[in-house]
Each structure stands twice: as C-alpha cells, then as structure tokens.
Amino acid sequence: xxxxxxxxxxxxxxxxxxxxxxxxxxxxxxxxxxxxxxxxxxxxxxxxxxxxxxxxxxxxxxxxxxxxxxxxxxxxxxxxxxxxxxxxxxxxxxxxxxxxxxxxxxxxxxxxxxxxxxxxxxxxxxxxxxxxxxxxxxxxxxxxxxxxxxxxxxxxxxxxxxxxxxxxxxxxxxxxxxxxxxxxxxxxxxxxxxxxxxxxxxxxxxxxxxxx
Numbered sequence: 209x210x211x212x213x214x215x216x217x218x219x220x221x222x223x224x225x226x227x228x229x230x231x232x233x234x235x236x237x238x239x240x241x242x243x244x245x246x247x248x249x250x251x252x253x254x255x256x257x258x259x260x261x262x263x264x265x266x267x268x269x270x271x272x273x274x275x276x277x278x279x280x281x282x283x284x285x286x287x288x289x290x291x292x293x294x295x296x297x298x299x300x301x302x303x304x305x306x307x308x309x310x311x312x313x314x315x316x317x318x319x320x321x322x323x324x325x326x327x328x329x330x331x332x333x334x335x336x337x338x339x340x341x342x343x344x345x346x347x348x349x350x351x352x353x354x355x356x357x358x359x360x361x362x363x364x365x366x367x368x369x370x371x372x373x374x375x376x377x378x379x380x381x382x383x384x385x386x387x388x389x390x391x392x393x394x395x396x397x398x399x400x401x402x403x404x405x406x407x408x409x410x411x412x413x414x415x416x417x418x419x420x
Contacts, residue, residue, distance in 0.1 A: 209264070210236065211264065211268055211285060212238035212267055213237055213240070213268045214240045214257065214260050214268065214270065215256075216241075216253050216255075216256040222274075222275075225376075229275045229276040229277075234276065242256040244256075248348050250347055250348075253269060257343075261339060266334070267334055269334055270332075271330045275373060279371070280331060280371050280372060280373045281331075284302055284369045285333075288333045291367060295367075296364050297335070298338055298366045299352075299356060299366045299367075302332070302369050302372060303317065303370075304375040305375060306375040306376070306377040307330060311328060317368065320370060321367050321369060323366070323368075324367065325366065326352065326353045326357065326366065330375050341359070345399065345400075346395070349392055350407065351392070353403070353407065354400060357400075357403060
C-alpha cells in the first residue's frame with residue numbers, strides 16, 4: 209500500500225507550491241490536506257493523524273511550506289524500509305535547507321542516514337504504532353522535541369533520512385523566535401520538567417534561532 213502524505217495547513221501561501229511539486233513528482237501518492245483549527249501545531253497534527261490512521265498504518269506528515277524534489281518521497285520510504293529491518297523506528301525525517309542543524313544540508317551533515325535525538329517533521333515518517341503510544345503535545349515549538357524524547361524513552365530511534373526537501377520556513381508560525389520560545393514554556397515546565405531544565409537552560413544563552 210502506498211504511504212500517503214498528510215498536511216495540516218492554516219493558510220500558508222506556500223501550500224500550492226507543495227501541491228504542485230507533489231502532483232509533478234508523486235502523482236500516485238495520496239496527498240491528504242486538513243485545515244488546522246486547534247490553535248497549535250501539536251493538536252492540529254494529532255487531529256489530522258488520528259483521522260488518517262483510521263485508513264493507514266503508516267503515513268508521511270508534511271509541513272505546508274515545503275517543496276518536494278523528484279526523489280524526496282521515494283528516498284524517505286527507501287530509508288524507512290531499510291531501517292525497519294534492524295531498528296525500532298520512531299520518526300524518520302528529510303533533511304532540508306532551513307531546519308535545525310542536525311538536519312541541515314548547510315551544516316555539512318553526512319549524505320547517509322543519520323541517527324539523532326530529535327527531528328523537525330518537515331517531511332516525516334510516522335507509524336500508527338508510534339502514534340498510539342505518543343502524540344504531539346498541545347504546543348507549537350518543541351512539540352516535535354517532546355514527541356521524540358517521549359518515544360525514545362520507549363526504545364524508539366529517530367533518524368535523518370538521505371531524502372531532501374526545500375523548506376520555505378515559518379510561513380505558519382512566523383519569525384518571532386522569542387515569542388515561539390516563550391509560548392510552550394509553561395506547558396513544558398509543568399508537564400516535562402526534565403526537558404524544561406535541559407532545553408531552556410540551553411536556549412536561554414541567546415541561541416533560540418539555532419533551533420531552525
């Protein structure tokens with residue numbers, strides 16, 4: 209069964225570009241688009257994924273501000289299938305040109321599959337098995353970090369694929385990095401205090417932008 213691409217959008221100007229690239233390069237892959245209405249990345253994508261997992265056991269979630277290349281989808285699927293032979297696969301995401309350093313093609317990461325602690329799910333494989341155990345928290349920034357960390361505690365491993373996509377960047381949440389940093393602070397402090405100490409001690413050094 210072909211693994212669908214699932215997008216949750218709140219009116220990105222770039223959505224039509226993603227749709228065009230998917231139509232041109234992967235016309236036979238279902239592109240399922242949901243309108244976000246919950247007010248944050250985590251809740252919106254959880255709602256979209258919950259519905260899609262009624263039909264599929266594996267999906268690829270995608271930001272509404274990315275552009276596929278001719279082999280983005282195929283290479284991601286190839287890497288997932290390879291990893292599933294010997295690893296407990298959590299999230300597997302494409303590398304990009306506007307993303308955290310561990311996924312950035314501009315940061316000189318190796319051209320092979322790379323294991324990592326956290327990923328940004330710009331174009332990202334997720335299984336129903338993982339989703340049934342861990343979902344995104346109801347926040348914007350750090351929602352992906354929390355999900356990765358929670359899955360890692362259950363023994364899952366996360367990877368950066370050889371797959372590459374162009375990321376226009378922050379078309380939905382914007383570029384006010386201080387606001388994005390502050391937004392999830394209380395939720396993380398209350399619900400994941402160990403992550404709070406780790407992340408906010410690090411980012412308080414004025415390196416908020418390094419996340420993207």
